[in-house]
Amino acid sequence: MGGYLYPFMNEVYVYIHIPFCEKKCIYCDFLSIAGKSIEKEYFQSLTRDIESSDILKSSVVKTVYFGGGTPSYVDERYIEKTLNTVAKTSKAFNPEEITIELNPESTDKNKISFYRSIGVNRASLGVQAMDDVVLNISGRIHDxxxxxxxxxxxxxxxxxxxxxxxxxxxxxxxxTVKENLKLIEKVNPDHVSVYMLEVHKETPLFSLLKRGKIRLPSDDEMAEMFDFMMEGLKGLGFERYEISNFAKEGKRSLHNLSYWLSKDYIGFGASAGGHVGNYRYVKTLNIKEYIENPFALSYENHNTDCEEFKETLFMGLRLIEGLSIKDLEKRFSNLLEGFLMYISGDELFSIEDGRVKLSTIGLDFSSIAFEKIVGWNCE
Ligand code: SF4
Structure with missing residues (x-):
């Protein structure tokens, strides 16, 4: 309906970052703080940020995504107010998907019916592991x-x-992985995300590992667990459509697809990122600074065609079906041929049926494939 009624308007995908959690998990490098004593001030700045967006004022909103942090931890009336601000500010508000992230300890019946009443139609629950020992040592506060x-x-x-x-x-x-699959079989969700743990500097996990206080499964054990999870999901009717994402038919995440397909998306809130045309930005990574000035940025760049092409590849090659060569030709006609020659014969990539994608080996070694793209000189 949006495309028919508003044919000349930009479509945008809207991300809103809520940087509050009850407690920090030891592995977390998302921007969030424990406690919500400054939620009021934060949401005031968020409103200012949204109301001032010229892009939003001239666009039709396709999706809204409340991510964090833990959006279900904050007072739900702030979520309602923020959603209303997006709706009022946009040229047209016609989202097919409105997602909220929740954590188990802050999920209850009242909250759920409130979210449903304001139009939220997709929920994303952070389970992480169906294993109390694992949850506890990782600093999760639910079992x-x-x-x-x-x-x-x-x-x-x-x-x-x-x-x-x-x-x-x-x-x-x-x-742990077997228990995860049992939950999935029992609850029958529409979509599952499975991330491999990444150890980031500046996290308690990093220093615990460095001091030998904690041990992680070996690379082989991790690969075995991921493969088992993947096979289990396949058996339960999920299709792997992105490196870390699995969906039932018709249930791919519309919002996340906007990132992978490098569509125009705008981010509000500290650390939120946006991409409009060749312009990419990331908001300030400092919550206090965001409260003082919601327009402060930690990064911005008007990408050259080469930079934009590479970023489009980084995102799009995460999709199992890869990217349409015809679509790439429309945007990057002067670069595409050189790239296809650069990867031709490389076992990490495959070019077939008019699409460029990672091969089966490339999916297993995606970081090496992405490094290869970084090394390509297209300026
Ligand atoms: S709940 Fe999520 S955002 Fe919050 S600390 Fe844990 S991993 Fe980070």
Whole structure:
């Protein structure tokens, strides 16, 4: 309907960052702080930020995504107010998908019905691991039973539900992965995200590892767990459509597809990123600074065609079906041929049926494939 009624308007995908959590997890490098004593001030700045967006004022909103942090941790009336501000400010508000991220400990019936009443139609629950030992050592504040309860409650109210998992957390094993799959079988979500644990500097996990206080599964164990999870999901009717994402038919994440397909998306809130045309930006990474000045940026760049092409490849080659060569030709006609020659014969890539994508080996070694793209000189 949006495309028909508003044929001359830009379409945008809107991300809103909520940087508050009850407690920090030891592996987390997302921008968030423990506690919500400054939520009022933060949401005031968020409103200012949204109301001042010229892009929003001239665009039709396709999706809204509340991510974090833990959006379900803050007072739900702030979510309502923020959504109303997006709707009022945009030229046309006609989202097919409005997602909110939740954590098990802050999911309850009242919140769920409130979210549904304001138009949220997709829920994304952070389960991470169905294993109390793993959850506890990772600094999560819920246990597996709470995750199961929250997932079942959400299943009753949402016909579009995602569950998030992390493979490779400390103390995790094949037993953890089997319990994850049991939950998925029982709850039957529409979408599952499975991330491999990444260890970031500046996190407690990093220093615990450095001091030998904690141990992670080996690379082989991690790969075995990820493969088992992947096979299990396949058996349960999920299609792997992105390196870390699995969906039932018709349930791919519309919002995340806007990133992978390098569409125009705008981000509000500290650390939120945006991409409009060749312009990419990231908001300030400092919450206090955001409260003082919601327009402060930590990064911005008007990409050259070469930079834009590479970023389009980094994102798009995460999709299992890769990118359409015809679509790339429209945007990057002067660069495409050189790139296709650069990767021709490389076992990490494949070119078939008019698409360029990572090969099966490339999917297993995606970081090497992406490094190869970085090394390509297209300026
Ligand atoms: S709940 Fe999520 S955002 Fe918050 S600290 Fe844990 S991993 Fe980070």
């Amino acid at each position: 597996a039973a709470q995750a199961q309860r929250a997932a079942s409650l959400l299943r009753k109210s949402f016909d579009n539900l995602n569950l998030d998992f992390i493979v490779g957390l400390p103390k995790s094993s094949m037993k």
